[in-house]
Amino acid sequence: MLGLMLGSLLVGSPPTLGGGSGLPRASSQESTSRTLTEQRPRQAEESVHLSARLVNVFFTVTTRRNALVTDLRREEVRVFENGREQEIFTFVRQTDLPLTIALLLDVSASQQATLPEAKAAAARFLRTLVRPGTDTVAIVTFRDEVQLLEDFTSTLSRLEAALNRVRVMLPTTQDPESRFGGTSLYDAIGLVARDLLAQRSGRRTILVITDGEDTTSVSHLSDAIAEAVRAEVTIYAIGIGDRSRFGLNVGVLRRLTEETGGRAYFPKNSADLERAFREIETELRSQYLLAYYPSDPTPEGRFREIQIRVPTRKGLRIRHRRGYIL
16 A cells, blocks of 8 residues: 555655645755655666575574673574574674664654653764764654655764754644644654665664554554565664653554564653663664575565574574565
């Protein structure tokens, strides 16, 4: 559904996810009406044969107490695709691979009380995480529409300026049939994964700050996850918002993150929020990379399940994307 929807945005005066002026890229001076797809034209589809495809899987290993395990050896790790063990081609601990992060901020009314603190914590996170000339971050906001505030850059001053422009956008209508002022979380995840991250190099990551509620998306949760899986994007989520008025959809955020190899955090105070950002930063610098050529070369275009096991150690938690689609 999402692909058809976005395709319709490329012809004429495009309708938008929120019924406004397209999927604009905003700046401090003005907003344009270009869609994310128009900003980065997609490359022509090419047929890819699984026999030539190297499957890369980033994964994180922790103990039951959530301590990172950083001393795994190649001979301890086994990988399975659809239940069949695969021969490992590459196994390394990745600490220096460039990070490519899309920071998504929910600017719907549910974030009015928490957004200022989240912005400040995000700015501190970026200052410690981003290595100039190596790591890149894009700033994206979403409500009923998705806006690209800052394209991928490692220039901290540009990222901080973009964060300073982030504001909660309150609804201006009480019409229950109107999409204006709603929250299109699933659309935002799908669009960013497909149109911003899919063609980027490095460790592709979405960090989304939201309460997990979706009220106006055209797509579904499963569509958003499928787009992230296709783009090999890992999703991390920080679940915050006005819980008393709008709630917090823990299940949605856990599903988004667990199925893509990330993790969801639900801070209850400022200290928890800072801790969540620190743990995400540490985890991104402490992942393993495993790669293999699938033993089944048939390009069937179906979902292939990935499992990683470490049978030599007990009580480990291994987080990675659940599979891939070709």
